[in-house]
Amino acid sequence: MKTWFLILGIGLMGFLLSCSDDDPVTGVSVQSVSIRNLAADPATSYDPTTGAPSGFSNLFTFFRFSDSTIVPNSDSATGKWDIAFRSTTILVNSQSSGPGQAEAFTFNGLFSDLKVISQDSIFKKDLSPTELAIGKTWYNYDPVSYIISPKPGKVFVIKTNDNKYVKMEILSFYKDAPASPNAQRDPARYYTFRYVIQTDGSKKFE
Amino acid sequence: MRLIITFCLFLWIESLGAQSDSVHLNEVIITATKTERSIGTVPMPVSVIKAKIINQSGSSRLQDILNEQNGLNVVAQINGFGNGIQMQGLNPDYTMILLDGEPVIGRLTGNLELNRVTLANVKKIEIIKGPSSSLYGSEALGGVINIITKSPLQNQLEIGLKYATNNTQDVSLNSNWNHANLNISLFGNHYRTSGFDFHPDIYGQTVSPYYNSTLQFQIKQDWNGKHLLMLNAKAFREVQENNYQVVNSLDSIRVFGTTQINDYSISPQYKLKIGERAFINFTNYGSIYQAYTYLNQNASGLAYYTDSFEQRLFKPEIQASCFFNTNQKYTIGAGLAFEGVKTNRYDDNKFRKQHTDYLYIQHEFSWKHKIEWVNGIRFDMNPVYGNQWSPKTAIQWTLKPAFKLKASFGTGFKAPDFRYLYLNFRNAAAGYFVYGTSELKSELELLEQKGEIQQYLYDVNSIGKLFPEKSIAVNFGAQYDFHNKAQFEFNLFRNDLKNLIETQAVAVTKDLKTIYSYSNIKKAYTQGIEGSIRFKITKAIQAELNSQILYAKDKEVIQLIEDGLVFGRDPVTKVSYRISKSDYFGLYNRSRHTESIKLFYENSKSNWNASFRIIYKSKFGISNTAGSVQGNIRPSSDINSNAILDRYDHFVSGYLLCNVSVSKLLFSKLKIQAGADNLFNYTDPDRIPNLFGRNLYITINYKLIKN
Numbered sequence: 001m002k003t004w005f006l007i008l009g010i011g012l013m014g015f016l017l018s019c020s021d022d023d024p025v026t027g028v029s030v031q032s033v034s035i036r037n038l039a040a041d042p043a044t045s046y047d048p049t050t051g052a053p054s055g056f057s058n059l060f061t062f063f064r065f066s067d068s069t070i071v072p073n074s075d076s077a078t079g080k081w082d083i084a085f086r087s088t089t090i091l092v093n094s095q096s097s098g099p100g101q102a103e104a105f106t107f108n109g110l111f112s113d114l115k116v117i118s119q120d121s122i123f124k125k126d127l128s129p130t131e132l133a134i135g136k137t138w139y140n141y142d143p144v145s146y147i148i149s150p151k152p153g154k155v156f157v158i159k160t161n162d163n164k165y166v167k168m169e170i171l172s173f174y175k176d177a178p179a180s181p182n183a184q185r186d187p188a189r190y191y192t193f194r195y196v197i198q199t200d201g202s203k204k205f206e
Numbered sequence: 207m208r209l210i211i212t213f214c215l216f217l218w219i220e221s222l223g224a225q226s227d228s229v230h231l232n233e234v235i236i237t238a239t240k241t242e243r244s245i246g247t248v249p250m251p252v253s254v255i256k257a258k259i260i261n262q263s264g265s266s267r268l269q270d271i272l273n274e275q276n277g278l279n280v281v282a283q284i285n286g287f288g289n290g291i292q293m294q295g296l297n298p299d300y301t302m303i304l305l306d307g308e309p310v311i312g313r314l315t316g317n318l319e320l321n322r323v324t325l326a327n328v329k330k331i332e333i334i335k336g337p338s339s340s341l342y343g344s345e346a347l348g349g350v351i352n353i354i355t356k357s358p359l360q361n362q363l364e365i366g367l368k369y370a371t372n373n374t375q376d377v378s379l380n381s382n383w384n385h386a387n388l389n390i391s392l393f394g395n396h397y398r399t400s401g402f403d404f405h406p407d408i409y410g411q412t413v414s415p416y417y418n419s420t421l422q423f424q425i426k427q428d429w430n431g432k433h434l435l436m437l438n439a440k441a442f443r444e445v446q447e448n449n450y451q452v453v454n455s456l457d458s459i460r461v462f463g464t465t466q467i468n469d470y471s472i473s474p475q476y477k478l479k480i481g482e483r484a485f486i487n488f489t490n491y492g493s494i495y496q497a498y499t500y501l502n503q504n505a506s507g508l509a510y511y512t513d514s515f516e517q518r519l520f521k522p523e524i525q526a527s528c529f530f531n532t533n534q535k536y537t538i539g540a541g542l543a544f545e546g547v548k549t550n551r552y553d554d555n556k557f558r559k560q561h562t563d564y565l566y567i568q569h570e571f572s573w574k575h576k577i578e579w580v581n582g583i584r585f586d587m588n589p590v591y592g593n594q595w596s597p598k599t600a601i602q603w604t605l606k607p608a609f610k611l612k613a614s615f616g617t618g619f620k621a622p623d624f625r626y627l628y629l630n631f632r633n634a635a636a637g638y639f640v641y642g643t644s645e646l647k648s649e650l651e652l653l654e655q656k657g658e659i660q661q662y663l664y665d666v667n668s669i670g671k672l673f674p675e676k677s678i679a680v681n682f683g684a685q686y687d688f689h690n691k692a693q694f695e696f697n698l699f700r701n702d703l704k705n706l707i708e709t710q711a712v713a714v715t716k717d718l719k720t721i722y723s724y725s726n727i728k729k730a731y732t733q734g735i736e737g738s739i740r741f742k743i744t745k746a747i748q749a750e751l752n753s754q755i756l757y758a759k760d761k762e763v764i765q766l767i768e769d770g771l772v773f774g775r776d777p778v779t780k781v782s783y784r785i786s787k788s789d790y791f792g793l794y795n796r797s798r799h800t801e802s803i804k805l806f807y808e809n810s811k812s813n814w815n816a817s818f819r820i821i822y823k824s825k826f827g828i829s830n831t832a833g834s835v836q837g838n839i840r841p842s843s844d845i846n847s848n849a850i851l852d853r854y855d856h857f858v859s860g861y862l863l864c865n866v867s868v869s870k871l872l873f874s875k876l877k878i879q880a881g882a883d884n885l886f887n888y889t890d891p892d893r894i895p896n897l898f899g900r901n902l903y904i905t906i907n908y909k910l911i912k913n
Contacts, residue, residue: 087718089660108771109770109771109773110773110782110783110784111781129660130659130660130661130662131661132661135660136661136663136714137663140847140849141718141720142831143637143638143720144832144834145841145842149775149847150847151773151847151848152773152774152782152783152846152847152848153771153772153773153775153782153784169782171775171780172780177780179778180841
C-alpha cells in the first residue's frame with residue numbers, strides 16, 4: 001500500500017510538473033491539451049553493473065481527459081478514468097478493462113485532418129485482454145535497438161465515460177521526448193501525447 | 207552539349223580506323239539455352255567475364271569481380287553476415303548461382319556467401335539477366351550466374367600465389383593432364399586471412415580470422431565425340447576462429463568458438479551423340495552443405511550458442527537436344543530434385559525433405575541470320591507448394607549485321623525456403639521469436655495455453671500455406687557494333703514481383719516479445735535501364751563505360767501513398783506529415799545509380815598489363831530496423847518512423863571505389879602482378895561492413911604448358 005502511494009505520488013508530481021493546458025483552438029467547447037512525460041510504470045531502479053531496469057510496479061496509470069487528471073489507482077474499478085497506460089499497453093475503460101463506457105477507434109490520417117468524426121465510425125470497447133481497442137497498435141518496435149516509436153499518422157478517437165469525444169496522438173514513449181531516443185540511455189514508459197477534447201458532446205473538433 | 211560530346215566520340219572512334227582489332231566476342235554461351243550458342247545469337251541479355259579480365263583485375267574471390275559488373279551489386283546482408291549478389295535490383299535470394307552448370311547450395315539466410323568461390327580456376331563467368339526458371343526452375347527468378355571452370359586440352363601446370371592486406375594469402379595449384387581422349391584436371395586452393403577490425407576499442411574483430419580450402423577434380427573421357435563420360439567433384443571447407451563479445455539489451459558476454467563450413471558436390475555426366483543431329487545428356491548431381499557454429503563463454507567456458515545447418519541436394523537430370531533441320535532445334539529435359547535440410551533452428555533437428563519433379567521443353571529457331579527466337583517452358587511439380595509453369599520467350603532481330611534488337615519475356619519463381627516453413631527460433635535476449643508457417647499454429651497454441659499472449663497483431667488464420675514467390679519480367683535492348691571498334695549496348699528491364707515472402711509480426715507476448723512468422727504479402731517491382739559502351743582508345747587500351755539506373759519499389763506502399771495513408775513523424779517536433787509519391791525512394795539497399803569506368807591496358811610486345819577501374823554507387827538506405835556491428839548499434843535508416851525509405855530518412859552516402867592493377871609477364875611463364883583495390887581507402891564501418899578499406903596485393907603466377 002505504501003509503495004502504491006509512493007508511486008502515485010511520484011506519478012502525480014511528474015504529471016503536475018509536465019502538464020500544460022494550451023489555449024483552446026476555437027470556441028470555448030474545444031480544448032487542446034499536451035501531456036508530457038506521463039509515467040506508465042517506469043523503472044524505479046537500475047542494476048548498478050548491467051544497467052538493467054527493475055522495480056516495476058506492474059500497475060496502470062489511469063487518466064481522465066475532461067480535466068487532464070491522473071486518477072488514483074484506488075479508483076481503477078470505477079468509471080472515473082478514460083484510458084490507462086502501462087508500459088506499451090493502452091486500455092480504454094470498458095468491458096475487460098473496467099466498468100466504464102469508454103470506447104475508441106483508430107483514424108489513419110493527420111491530427112489536423114480529423115475535423116469531424118464521421119457518423120459511420122465504429123468505436124470499439126476492450127473486449128478481452130487480447131482484444132483491446134488501442135492496446136499495442138500504436139507503435140513500431142525495433143528488435144535491434146529496442147526503440148519503441150509511435151506510428152505516424154495514427155490518431156486515436158476516444159469516446160470518454162462522460163460521452164465527450166477526444167482525438168489523441170501519441171508523440172513519444174521516452175522521457176522528455178528526445179529526437180533520437182536511445183533505449184539504453186533514455187528512460188522509457190513516459191508518454192508524451194496531445195489531444196483535443198470537444199466538451200459540448202458533439203463530434204466536431206473545430 | 208552532350209550531343210556534341212557523343213558526336214565527337216563517334217568521329218574519334220571512326221578515326222581510330224584499322225588500328226584496332228576486333229572487340230566483338232565470338233564466345234560460345236551455354237547457360238542461356240542449356241545448349242551451345244554463339245553469344246551473338248543469344249536473344250536474352252547476356253554477358254561474359256573471361257578469365258583474362260579476371261586476371262587483369264587481380265580478383266581472387268567471386269564477389270570481387272561481380273561487384274565490378276554492370277547491373278550487379280554485391281550487397282552486405284542487413285545482419286552484417288555475408289555478401290550477396292543483387293541483379294536488376296532483385297535480392298540475392300533470386301539469382302541462381304551455378305558452378306559448372308549445377309546449383310551451388312547453402313543459402314543460410316537466403317544469400318550465398320560469394321567469398322566461398324575462388325576464381326583461380328575459372329575459365330569464364332556467364333551472366334544471364336531476366337527470369338530463367340524456364341530452364342532452371344526455382345531460384346532463377348532474377349537470373350543466373352554460371353561459373354565455368356577450366357579444363358584445358360593440354361598438359362599444364364599452373365601455380366598462383368597472392369599476398370594481400372590483412373595477411374591474406376591465396377595459394378592455388380591447377381594441373382591438367384591429357385592422354386589421347388582422356389582429360390584429367392586437379393585443382394587446389396587455400397585461402398587464409400587474419401580478418402580485419404574496424405573497432406580496435408571493442409573486444410574482438412569485425413571479421414575474425416578464417417581460412418578455406420577448395421579441391422576440385424575433373425575427369426573426362428571422350429570416345430571420338432560419340433560418347434563422353436565426365437566426373438566433376440568438388441570439396442570445400444572453411445574454418446573461422448571467433449573471439450568477440452555478444453551484446454544484448456543488458457549485457458555483453460565475451461565468447462570464443464569455431465564456425466565450420468563443409469561443402470561437397472559431385473556430378474557424373476554421360477553424353478551420347480546420336481548421328482550428327484542429336485545428343486542425350488545425363489547428369490546426376492549431388493551436393494552437401496554443412497555449417498556449424500559453436501560458441502563458449504570466455505569466463506565460464508560454458509556453451510553459449512550452437513548452430514548447425516545441413517542441406518542436401520540430389521538431382522538426376524536427363525536432357526536431349528535435336529536439330530530438326532538447320533534452323534530448328536529442340537531440347538527436352540526432365541529431372542528430379544530431392545532436397546533436405548536439417549538444422550537446430552527447426553524444432554526437432556530432423557531432416558525436412560522435399561522433392562520436385564520437373565520437365566522442360568525448349569525450341570530454338572533461327573531464320574536467315576536475321577531472327578533468333580527461343581521459346582521454352584518448364585513445369586515443376588512439388589507436393590508442398592504446388593505446380594509451377596515457367597514460360598519464356600526471347601527474340602533477337604538482326605537489322606544489320608552490326609545492329610541487333612533483343613526482347614524477352616518470361617516468368618520466374620522461387621520456392622519458399624525451408625526456413626519459412628520450419629524455422630523455430632527463439633531469441634529471448636533480443637525479445638523475439640520466429641516460427642515458420644508450419645510451426646506457428648502449434649507454438650501459438652502453447653503460448654495461449656500458458657496465457658502468455660498479450661495481443662494478436664495479425665489474423666493468424668490467414669497465415670498458412672506459402673506459395674512460391676513469382677516474377678514476370680520484360681527485357682528490351684539493342685546492341686550496335688561500330689565497325690568492330692566500339693560496341694554500344696543498352697537494356698531496359700522491368701520485373702513485376704508478387705507473393706514475396708515477408709516477415710510478419712503475428713503477436714506480442716505479455717513480456718513484450720514479438721512473435722514473427724512469414725506470409726506472401728508483398729508486391730514489388732524493379733525497373734531500370736543499363737547501358738554500356740566498349741571501345742579501344744588505342745590498340746593497347748580497351749575502355750568500358752557502364753551505367754545502371756534502377757527504380758525498385760514496393761507496390762503496396764505506392765498504393766497506400768496514393769490513398770494518402772503513409773505518414774512520417776518529424777523526430778524533433780513529433781508532428782506527423784503525409785508522404786507523397788515523390789518522397790518515396792523505394793526499397794532498401796539499392797542505389798539509384800551505379801556507374802563504372804574501366805580501362806584495360808595490354809601490350810603483347812612488352813608483356814605489360816594494367817587495369818584501372820572506378821565503380822560508383824549512389825546513396826541508398828540500409829534498413830527500417832537498426833543493425834548491430836560488433837555490438838555497436840547502427841541506427842535504422844528510418845528517421846520518421848514509417849518503416850519505408852523516403853527523402854526524410856537517413857541515407858548511406860554514395861561512394862566511389864577505385865581499383866588498379868599492373869602486371870608483367872616474364873619468360874612467357876611467370877606473371878607478376880601488383881595492385882590495390884579501394885585505392886582511396888573508402889570505408890563506412892557500421893553501414894558498409896563488407897568494405898574494409900584499401901587492399902594492397904601482389905601475385906605471382908607460374909604456368910608451364912607442355913603440348
